[in-house]
Amino acid sequence: MGRAVIANFSTEGNELFSVPYAALPLQMLRVKAELVSAMERVLEHGRYILGPEVQEFEERFAEYCGTKFAVGVSDGTAALILALRAIGIGPGHEVITTPHSFIASAACVAFLGARPVFVDVRQTDMNIDPDLIERAVTDRTKAILPVHLAGHPADMEPILEIGARHGIPVIEDAAQSVGSAYRGRRTGSMGLIGCFSLHPLKNLHAYGDGGVITTNDRRIYEWLQKARNHGLRNRDESEFWSTNSRLDTLQAALLLVNLKHLDKWIEERRAIAAEYCASLKEIVEVPEEAPECFHTYQTFVIKAEKRTALVEHLRGRGIEALIHYPCPIPMQKAASSLGCRADDFPVTSSVCDRIVSLPLYSEMSLTQQKAVIDGVLSFYS
Ligand SMILES: *Cc1c(COP(=O)(O)O)cnc(C)c1O
Numbered sequence: 508m509g510r511a512v513i514a515n516f517s518t519e520g521n522e523l524f525s526v527p528y529a530a531l532p533l534q535m536l537r538v539k540a541e542l543v544s545a546m547e548r549v550l551e552h553g554r555y556i557l558g559p560e561v562q563e564f565e566e567r568f569a570e571y572c573g574t575k576f577a578v579g580v581s582d583g584t585a586a587l588i589l590a591l592r593a594i595g596i597g598p599g600h601e602v603i604t605t606p607h608s609f610i611a612s613a614a615c616v617a618f619l620g621a622r623p624v625f626v627d628v629r630q631t632d633m634n635i636d637p638d639l640i641e642r643a644v645t646d647r648t649k650a651i652l653p654v655h656l657a658g659h660p661a662d663m664e665p666i667l668e669i670g671a672r673h674g675i676p677v678i679e680d681a682a683q684s685v686g687s688a689y690r691g692r693r694t695g696s697m698g699l700i701g702c703f704s705l706h707p708l709k710n711l712h713a714y715g716d717g718g719v720i721t722t723n724d725r726r727i728y729e730w731l732q733k734a735r736n737h738g739l740r741n742r743d744e745s746e747f748w749s750t751n752s753r754l755d756t757l758q759a760a761l762l763l764v765n766l767k768h769l770d771k772w773i774e775e776r777r778a779i780a781a782e783y784c785a786s787l788k789e790i791v792e793v794p795e796e797a798p799e800c801f802h803t804y805q806t807f808v809i810k811a812e813k814r815t816a817l818v819e820h821l822r823g824r825g826i827e828a829l830i831h832y833p834c835p836i837p838m839q840k841a842a843s844s845l846g847c848r849a850d851d852f853p854v855t856s857s858v859c860d861r862i863v864s865l866p867l868y869s870e871m872s873l874t875q876q877k878a879v880i881d882g883v884l885s886f887y888s
Pocket residue numbers: 582583584585608609611612654680682683703704705706716717718
């Protein structure tokens with residue numbers, strides 16, 4: 508199979524697209540020599556579990572985010588669960604979060620026996636609306652969990668202010684926002700704890716699953732290091748019940764390579780996003796970067812009329828567009844026992860019917876991007 512064919516596979520299945528939603532092998536090929544030598548070093552030194560590359564990645568990543576500490580973990584979901592456990596979230600507690608995110612943001616809360624309390628989003632950035640948070644606070648509220656959706660930071664200043672006023676910690680779900688910034692501070696560095704996914708579709712990604720947690724709090728950092736490894740403080744002594752949520756040495760070595768190139772790749776994404784915005788802004792609603800924010804366009808989301816027909820029209824032209832996310836979290840079957848209704852979140856419910864994520868990857872050719880733009884324009888003309 509040729510390189511082009513490999514890169515054109517759908518991210519979801521086996522369908523071939525002239526413009527797939529993402530083309531991970533194309534980015535890999537740009538750094539393949541570095542990846543292979545990093546992999547060889549690990550294969551040869553043999554410290555496959557918590558080897559030196561894990562700590563090196565943690566140090567580099569903490570430096571990148573501007574935090575004192577980082578802890579590598581197995582995936583972004585484990586990052587969220589560990590962060591919530593670190594502050595003692597459990598039965599009887601409530602965690603305020605957004606209805607418009609990947610299921611994991613709220614699932615982690617429910618999985619620990621606590622109740623996710625959903626606060627609607629703003630129509631502009633589709634992040635949790637700080638103006639609606641305060642009235643959702645009760646004496647059971649033990650955390651606020653904003654998500655920086657699609658790479659655009661949530662409005663952290665009022666969120667942190669409400670948290671501080673009520674003594675409620677803020678845990679950032681920064682899974683989609685590595686490298687994003689708010690008033691000059693990187694996402695994941697503003698709350699008590701930041702949670703990142705290193706899933707292949709995230710801007711900094713492993714070649715498989717991975718995750719990382721950031722914090723400035725030494726006690727939390729030391730607890731997390733044990734919690735991801737059976738509560739072990741050394742080979743034989745476990746301090747508390749836990750499980751295995753470690754980041755692989757091999758993935759850490761590969762992540763160190765990608766991290767070196769991350770800022771360049773983000774700039775490339777931003778250039779492609781700017782071109783999309785300029786070409787489509789008269790026809791559909793394009794994402795807006797708030798003046799105090801640095802957007803990394805992990806997902807390029809437009810809001811458009813007749814969304815479902817638009818996606819089909821693009822598919823007919825060999826272009827793969829996706830929906831992130833068609834069903835609000837509280838409306839999922841998994842959430843049925845919470846008894847939420849769609850009109851509890853009118854903004855979320857209305858944006859869910861209009862959003863479309865267009866293909867965006869650094870290696871996209873001009874021809875490919877033009878095909879997407881022409882595809883959208885032709886649908887509405
Ligand atoms: C990807 C993602 C997660 C989960 O990360 P995994 O690495 O897939 O477990 C959590 N929250 C958000 C917002 C995500 O996008």
